Amino acid sequence: MQASSGLSASPLARFLGTLRVEGQDGDAALQDWIALLKPRVISLVVFTGLAGMAVAPKWPPVPVGLVIIACICIGAGAAGAINMWYDRDIDAIMKRTRVRPVPGGRVQPTSALVYAVVLSVVSVVLLWLTTNLLAAGILAFSIFFYGVIYTMWLKRSTPQNIVIGGAAGAFPPMIGWAATMGSLDVLPVVMFAIVFLWTPPHFWSLSLYACKDYESAGIPMLPVVKGARHTRWQIVIYTFILGAVSLVPSVVGQCGWFYTVCASLLDLGFIYYGLRVLFDRQDEKGNSLTKDRPARHAFRYSLAYLFFLFCGLLIDRVLLA
Ligand code: HEM
Ligand SMILES: CC(C)=CCC/C(C)=C/CC/C(C)=C/COP(=O)(O)OP(=O)(O)O
Numbered sequence: 001m002q003a004s005s006g007l008s009a010s011p012l013a014r015f016l017g018t019l020r021v022e023g024q025d026g027d028a029a030l031q032d033w034i035a036l037l038k039p040r041v042i043s044l045v046v047f048t049g050l051a052g053m054a055v056a057p058k059w060p061p062v063p064v065g066l067v068i069i070a071c072i073c074i075g076a077g078a079a080g081a082i083n084m085w086y087d088r089d090i091d092a093i094m095k096r097t098r099v100r101p102v103p104g105g106r107v108q109p110t111s112a113l114v115y116a117v118v119l120s121v122v123s124v125v126l127l128w129l130t131t132n133l134l135a136a137g138i139l140a141f142s143i144f145f146y147g148v149i150y151t152m153w154l155k156r157s158t159p160q161n162i163v164i165g166g167a168a169g170a171f172p173p174m175i176g177w178a179a180t181m182g183s184l185d186v187l188p189v190v191m192f193a194i195v196f197l198w199t200p201p202h203f204w205s206l207s208l209y210a211c212k213d214y215e216s217a218g219i220p221m222l223p224v225v226k227g228a229r230h231t232r233w234q235i236v237i238y239t240f241i242l243g244a245v246s247l248v249p250s251v252v253g254q255c256g257w258f259y260t261v262c263a264s265l266l267d268l269g270f271i272y273y274g275l276r277v278l279f280d281r282q283d284e285k286g287n288s289l290t291k292d293r294p295a296r297h298a299f300r301y302s303l304a305y306l307f308f309l310f311c312g313l314l315i316d317r318v319l320l321a
Pocket of ligand 1 (some may be wrong): 017041042043044045048096150161162165166167168169170195199202203206303306
């Protein structure tokens, strides 16, 4: 995987790169402050929050809806910045992450932390003032879960780090729903479960081809601790469990034929990509002989899977209802 600061060299990124922020972080460009929020990752996180909000039986007024989305975006980004502040030592070792703003020396660690804390507080308080305590509480909990429980504890201590830590990234649909309704229901909980079960095959596909990086940084990711073969099996197992759970909204009568067809096709696709990872040609240690191309494909497919699954749910409940 290419080293990336979170924004590719698009014209927008080059423009942002010219905007410099003076002071102690003299070398930091606006681009770096944005990169601290992991913008590409949180784009999908925010979309799942938007989906949770839009599939609720009642919609908020448009300005409130925009504030809800902004708060999820700022809160998730702030959690990413806490992660980048804390992980600056290991990020400096890994090829994929060493160009990030803090290990790259363009943003001071303390500035990154202050920035992350301020954005966390702003997102939670603003969501509370605009909607309700339940939504703000879940947002606060997910920031804490990703920034502290996953980043500071699980990530460096157990190969099940992302299974448990994945809960943090699964909360946004619940936040979106709760912000609108003031309570929770079966559907947002099932959406949580879907993102929760999607996270292991999503991340382990990537970890198969980023394994050397994690090994050199001493992070106990599954392929580092249990080997590639075990990880490949786990990916397949999770695609089956995810497939079953993704159909729960249909079984409990929360959506119609359109979602059921979308989910079934997407599930078959994920199982296919998972099996390709499993049957990838490997040496006796389970290392890929094809530069893990199937794992790269499975990772890319995981992103499309979640996006289109929630698109299917949105179309089913909003347009076809
Ligand atoms: C503990 C849970 C998770 C872990 C450990 C994880 C890990 C990763 C890693 C290491 C990358 C590569 C990022 C990079 O190169 O900077 C990545 C990419 C990505 N992740 Fe995840 N992820 C998790 C959960 C999620 C969730 C919940 C979502 C969205 C709902 C998500 C969406 C994405 C997206 C969209 C990308 C692609 C970013 C790009 O194009 O560069 N991830 N993930
Ligand atoms: C609302 C809210 C707070 C949402 C949180 C969203 C969330 C948990 C996103 C997880 C995304 C992600 C890139 C995790 C990887 O962390 P890593 O440290 O394992 O990856 P890295 O090595 O690339 O830093």
